[in-house]
Amino acid sequence: MLSYEEALARLLAACGPVPPVDLPLAEAASLTLAGDLAARLTQPPFPASAMDGYAVRWADMPGPWRVVGESAAGRGFAGKVRAGETARIFTGAPLPEGADTVIVQEEVCREGDLLTLTGEGPPHTGAHVRKAGKDFSAGERLIAAGTRLSPQHLGLAAASGHGSLAVRRPRVAVIATGDELVPPGETPQADQIVSSNGVMLAALFRAAGAEACDLGIFPDNLDAIGKGLKAASDADLVVTIGGASVGDHDLVQAALQDAGAALDFWKVAIKPGKPLIAGSLGRARVLGLPGNPVSALVCAVLFALPMLARMAGRTNTDPTITARLLAPLPANGNRRDHLRARLTADGVRAFDAQDSSMLGVLAGANALIIRPVGAPATAAGADVPVLALDRIFVTP
Numbered sequence: 576m577l578s579y580e581e582a583l584a585r586l587l588a589a590c591g592p593v594p595p596v597d598l599p600l601a602e603a604a605s606l607t608l609a610g611d612l613a614a615r616l617t618q619p620p621f622p623a624s625a626m627d628g629y630a631v632r633w634a635d636m637p638g639p640w641r642v643v644g645e646s647a648a649g650r651g652f653a654g655k656v657r658a659g660e661t662a663r664i665f666t667g668a669p670l671p672e673g674a675d676t677v678i679v680q681e682e683v684c685r686e687g688d689l690l691t692l693t694g695e696g697p698p699h700t701g702a703h704v705r706k707a708g709k710d711f712s713a714g715e716r717l718i719a720a721g722t723r724l725s726p727q728h729l730g731l732a733a734a735s736g737h738g739s740l741a742v743r744r745p746r747v748a749v750i751a752t753g754d755e756l757v758p759p760g761e762t763p764q765a766d767q768i769v770s771s772n773g774v775m776l777a778a779l780f781r782a783a784g785a786e787a788c789d790l791g792i793f794p795d796n797l798d799a800i801g802k803g804l805k806a807a808s809d810a811d812l813v814v815t816i817g818g819a820s821v822g823d824h825d826l827v828q829a830a831l832q833d834a835g836a837a838l839d840f841w842k843v844a845i846k847p848g849k850p851l852i853a854g855s856l857g858r859a860r861v862l863g864l865p866g867n868p869v870s871a872l873v874c875a876v877l878f879a880l881p882m883l884a885r886m887a888g889r890t891n892t893d894p895t896i897t898a899r900l901l902a903p904l905p906a907n908g909n910r911r912d913h914l915r916a917r918l919t920a921d922g923v924r925a926f927d928a929q930d931s932s933m934l935g936v937l938a939g940a941n942a943l944i945i946r947p948v949g950a951p952a953t954a955a956g957a958d959v960p961v962l963a964l965d966r967i968f969v970t971p
């Protein structure tokens with residue numbers, strides 16, 4: 576059986592960046608920028624007031640002044656501020672020619688056109704004025720290729736003159752297999768259960784900056800699964816769920832072979848998720864995940880997310896952190912284990928129930944404690960490696 580490290584290395588070696596697409600800013604949130612982004616505009620484009628007040632020449636301090644005009648945001652003062660003169664000015668408005676400093680309105684008294692200083696006045700020349708280009712200048716590199724776009728990045732891109740962005744958004748097709756499955760919202764008949772994994776994994780992949788298409792449920796027969804694979808074949812990553820193990824109705828490998836897929840490996844020394852299948856179908860990568868919900872999610876977190884990061888053109892940062900163990904753990908066997916756990920400021924504690932079918936425990940877990948192959952019994956207080964799921968699911 577392949578180790579986790581070997582399996583991940585092989586999967587990543589087979590993935591490259593997908594071609595970029597141009598998307599409107601509003602659709603680019605949390606996707607990955609394809610190329611360096613340079614400013615097209617300068618911000619602020621002109622020296623601008625940072626306060627509501629009066630624009631003056633520092634040389635004229637401490638006044639008094641004659642008010643000769645007004646500069647508002649979006650409607651500057653066309654005239655010039657000369658010796659002894661001032662212009663009313665508002666936050667964000669262009670500083671009129673001749674002026675170099677702003678006095679806040681709380682520090683002056685105005686009677687008609689006459690303005691006198693009542694407070695301390697501005698501390699230095701240029702006070703309360705934002706120089707042109709203080710934020711950024713046209714041509715400046717603002718966001719590096721490979722960055723996942725946060726809301727703040729989108730604001731910066733908009734301000735700097737971009738209405739759309741070139742991003743890499745890998746496409747993932749999700750195929751659930753199983754005669755026992757009915758879609759979410761439907762009432763299962765005798766011997767049936769609801770397919771929970773499709774919606775769960777599609778949401779995970781979307782949160783990772785992929786375009787996920789949940790193709791639905793395909794029964795346990797070669798023809799049906801073959802149809803599913805056909806429908807999925809223009810994706811960058813095809814993810815099947817279930818039918819990965821050794822039972823008579825576990826047909827995903829056979830269906831992949833029928834469809835002409837090349838199989839790379841089957842089974843990884845991890846827990847849960849041992850029967851993972853990996854291969855390629857045309858130009859798509861294929862991951863055949865085990866059907867147990869926890870196994871499917873753990874495999875997706877361990878393998879699909881790094882593959883999607885690579886396809887999106889991001890460097891895959893290892894999300895593993897270290898936390899203090901709050902309750903002892905027994906020695907681990909020959910598979911790298913991933914214990915559902917609760918991570919708090921105090922440390923991390925594994926749930927007692929670790930069966931790979933239990934969605935209730937999975938949904939209550941915000942972390943996976945990693946138990947390396949052959950890890951000895953570990954006492955409370957020790958530092959252990961942990962995957963903090965909250966971090967993985969909300970990145971950027």
Ligand SMILES: Nc1nc2c(c(=O)[nH]1)N[C@H]1C(S)=C(S)[C@@H](COP(=O)(O)OP(=O)(O)OC[C@H]3O[C@@H](n4cnc5c(N)ncnc54)[C@H](O)[C@@H]3O)O[C@H]1N2
Binds near residue numbers: 818864865
């Ligand atoms: N004799 C052996 N039996 C099994 C082995 C083994 O090594 N020898 N491995 C076990 C392990 S470990 C796992 S994990 C499972 C994986 O099985 P499959 O990938 O073939 O999955 P299924 O049998 O199709 O389903 C398993 C389980 O998950 C439920 N399921 C499937 N799809 C969904 C879905 N979309 N939503 C919710 N639940 C789903 C399914 O009903 C089963 O209960 O095999 C063990 N057996």
Ligand code: MOO
Binds near residue numbers: 845848849850867870
């Ligand atoms: O490897 Mo299975 O995923 O333990 O239930």
